[in-house]
Amino acid sequence: MTFQTRITKALNNPTLQIALDRNSERRITGRNAVFATLPDAEAVRDRGRAIRIEALSHLDQYLDQFATNVEARGGHVHWAADAAEAREVVLRLARESAARRPGGQSGPPIVAKGKSMVSEEIELNHALEAAGMKAVETDLGEFIVQLRGETPSHLITPAVHLRREDVSDLFHQQFGMEQTLDVAQMTAVARAELRRTFFTADLGLSGVNFGVAETGTMALVTNEGNGRLCTTVPRVHVALMGIERLVPTLVDLEVMMRLLPRSATAQKLSTYVSLLSGPRRPGEPDGPEELHVVLLDNGRSRALGGELAESLLCIRCGACLNVCPVFREIGGHAYGAVYGGPIGSVVSPALFGSEFDELANASSLCGACRDVCPVRIDIPTMLLTVRAQYVETGQPPAWMKIGMTGWGWAMAGTTRYRLAQKFAALGTRLLAQGGRVRRLPPPLDAWTRRRDFPVFASRTFRDRWRERRQKP
């Protein structure tokens, strides 16, 4: 499906439209209210930006320090240059863990997954299933989306595109639940289904919200408790981390944690912030026996040296998605990329290449994203950079290339410019009905499908100015 096809599908989906409107309204109000509770909010945002720039500016040193500290606390670090290497590590660890089950326990290795966009990026579930393993999403939104055979449509709320009726239908089909509009009841069904998974999984998989270089600590931020269960009960915990997700110190982490929950879910602090520093220690009653951190590059080191480096500051809060007037109309799936919305329209080309440049065209450059970003990422300027790449790689459609050349020619000198004005005036007068143009020829009919177009003035401003000056 092309980008345009996905967009059309989204715009014509009435339930999606309702869900997106509700999401935006709630999120915007909530975010503003909770930021009002943050003392020195603007200074904290500046500090958050400074912390992330510091981390990226010396990423090699901090990553090295982080890895050394993880290993010092008994964890294992795997360096995955790309998605394939990352998948291979997880599959191997899952197999090895399943082999340690008590004798007689058969069945495929089970991986209990906490929410991890990096796992989506490396298409892990597909690889696990292809290898005959069972991947179970335990975050409620991801769980729902997985049962529907979909991908998450938002960085933070994967099922934002669904209404409660859709979830009820799903649970009715899958688990025989009686149809209901009661969200608490549906949540209870999910809890019951997933509880066994937590206690019998061979491997628990999580993302990492922030790695702390100073101590080799990984911060995991969740609300449901599934993240904690995945990283406490199974004998092996694997954490997938993009290499850019570092902060230098614990003090820095606390600053970031004033910004992330507020921006993501309008909370002062998420219900569970787990600071994990190595596997269970001797003498501790529970916890994973093994901790593995998979550090994923997959384009990040290259992006660091390029024009879109600032996009690596992102802390994956999703606030830009929530305020974006375009996202509000088309939702996450339309982007056809793991990372969509405003930041995704920059990160996807930055990490995965030019085929994603076109995402940057789906923006009116209103700047609401930059206004709301907790670390003040200048998304609009980077969208323009991506558009320049889109042009440089020859991707614009013929009409745009021709149109731009023509426009450039016409604007280059006053005689040509005035000629173009006369031409446009004549053209629109001929096309007009009742003083308005109701239909323009393609591709300009994209305007007139919904809007009338004015007739170009036969006496332009400069004509009138000249006349004015000629008056006595």
Place this chain on the structure above:
Amino acid sequence: MSANGSSRARMLGAIRQSLQSARHLPSPPQVTLPPPGAAPAAPALAEQFAAELTQLSGRCLSLPAAEVAGWLLGLLRERATTEIMAWAASELPVAGLHDALTAGGIRIVDSTVPPQEPARTSALARLETVTLGLTGADAAFADTGTLALASGPGRPRLASLSVRTHVALLDPRRLFPSWGAWLAGDGPQAARRLADASNLALITGPSRTGDIEMTLTVGVHGPGEVFVVLVG
């Protein structure tokens, strides 16, 4: 060099190379955050903590140490619960609590999950059914209603995690205005030592989700009920 060692060198080398040619990383804004203000008096802190926690559907109460056992036994009776997970007696801020509970007919299950099979699987199957967990707390933050629980010997993580009801006993002297104040104030050493724990859980109220139509539901996979007892 091991295969992993060379992957490490390669990736760090790629990063270093990019940073050498990097012209597009923005300059950091120059900013110093004001240090956390003077801590409010203890009663105000306790009030703030209770207000925050209550807003999140958690419950907060103050009890003299002598009354904790009685209150807890009452709660367990209400919940028709006869067995619980608990931190070891040495880790709780109320002396003799284990004995009082046992005397009251409550069984404190062995929360150890041995690494070797088949003991591990059967221990987990057992613990899966326990519905109430009793813990202490290493610190608490008043501005968000948060508890900080470090893992360690005698401190099962599951006691605050897989149960339906989590009861935390908090010494009010461990209540701080905020997480930042805790890091900056009462000994950065103390904070760092706690972060040395393999698992430091910051818990703010009962588990929740807004994943279905952004409608808030309390009590998902983690405890649906959190009681914090300020032990006076």
Place this chain on the structure above:
Amino acid sequence: MPTPQIDSVQLCITCIVDSLFPEVGEAVVAVFDRLGIDVTFPEAQTCCGQPGYNGGFRSEARRLALHTMSVFEASPAPVVVPSGSCAAMMIHGYADLFQDDPPNLARARALAARTYEFSQFLVDVLRLPPAAVAAGARLDEKVTFHTSCHLLRGLGVKDAGQKLLAAVDGVQVAPLPDAQQCCGFGGLFAIKHGDISSAMLDAKLAAVRATGATTVVACDMSCLMHMQGGLSRDNSAVRCRHLAEVLTAGQGPA
């Protein structure tokens, strides 16, 4: 802070106003005439280059930027632009286009330092009392004001236009719900992603209708052209007017 003594401005008319809405340009001149500020119109100007810049056609945009800069460098007088988006292009976009070209970057910065959007110039720079600017204008209508994105977020102009509008005799200003939400024009976006642009327009027009206003006012003809296009297609009696037209309403031709 003392009010700067400015008695002459250069008008950067913008290709949209020049070609499609010349009456807006005339209204801008009339406002300055009334204030006793001399207006010059360097006739060699064409287009600021924004469509090219926004579309990623940077070499075309650079050519036009160089042309525009030389047109307005000829005089030291400040440049006034009746468009938030064109002003933002000249103030921020040119510096971005020439970031690797130090001599032209310096020219861009120098010009940016004396380039202003129309309402910004009157209220934030000249610090004129809104009543003085609106003196003599009258519009007996319920009106509502749309804050265009480049003006608000690009230039940080929060309420200059609203202040001027409220000072016009007879107007009853109804606040526009979600006034800061983008109308959906976005330049080439309005064509390339005309369907999304139209969906955003529908949301904006619903807000406009909710106010009961008969006139929508803004400082950007690009936004207004897009909104008027939708209103006209809907056979709505609501019309769109640039702020300058309201500031000269009821006064006859200059």
